[in-house]
Amino acid sequence: MDNCIFCKIIEGIIPSTKVYEDEYCVAFRDINPQMPVHIVVTSKKHVPSVLGFTEDEKDILGGIQLAIAKIARQEGLVENGFRVVNNCGRDACQSVPHIHYHILAGGNMGERIV
Ligand code: DGP
Numbered sequence: 001m002d003n004c005i006f007c008k009i010i011e012g013i014i015p016s017t018k019v020y021e022d023e024y025c026v027a028f029r030d031i032n033p034q035m036p037v038h039i040v041v042t043s044k045k046h047v048p049s050v051l052g053f054t055e056d057e058k059d060i061l062g063g064i065q066l067a068i069a070k071i072a073r074q075e076g077l078v079e080n081g082f083r084v085v086n087n088c089g090r091d092a093c094q095s096v097p098h099i100h101y102h103i104l105a106g107g108n109m110g111e112r113i114v
Contacts, residue, residue, distance in 0.1 A: 001098075004097075006096055009028060009042075010026050016031075017029040019039055019071060019074070020071045022063065024043065024064060025043055025064050025067050026041075026044060027042070027067065030102065036106025036107055037105040037106040039075070039102070039103040040100050040101070040103075041101045043098070045060060064101065068084060071103060072103065075103075077103070081105070082103055083109055084101050084102065084103055084104075085101065085104065086100070
């Protein structure tokens with residue numbers, strides 16, 4: 001999609017540090033990391049948020065979940081654990097309207113989610 005930062009990263013127009021790619025998604029290191037490990041996993045299909053998927057796109061959603069597990073193993077995050085965050089809409093401060101999940105790791109994040 002024109003003028004979408006993540007579409008441009010997926011297409012390689014905007015450079016990024018990619019850590020994973022498959023038929024459903026691309027993962028790259030966040031430009032503004034909030035933890036020592038901060039990876040963004042985004043759908044290759046431009047969908048603004050989790051609200052935008054249809055019943056026949058369950059394969060994409062499942063593919064992303066499986067990719068998150070693969071990335072966690074690949075990046076050595078299994079032993080100490082990690083957090084997965086999806087911001088959706090205004091109150092969650094979603095800044096890029098192309099669905100993505102944050103994988104956060106590399107230190108204790110506390111018991112509270114926010
Ligand atoms: P969110 O606020 O949930 O929409 O998260 C968007 C994230 O995307 C934010 O943590 C910063 C990251 N981001 C934005 N632009 C770029 C970029 O050009 N490159 C990379 N690597 N990350 C970006």
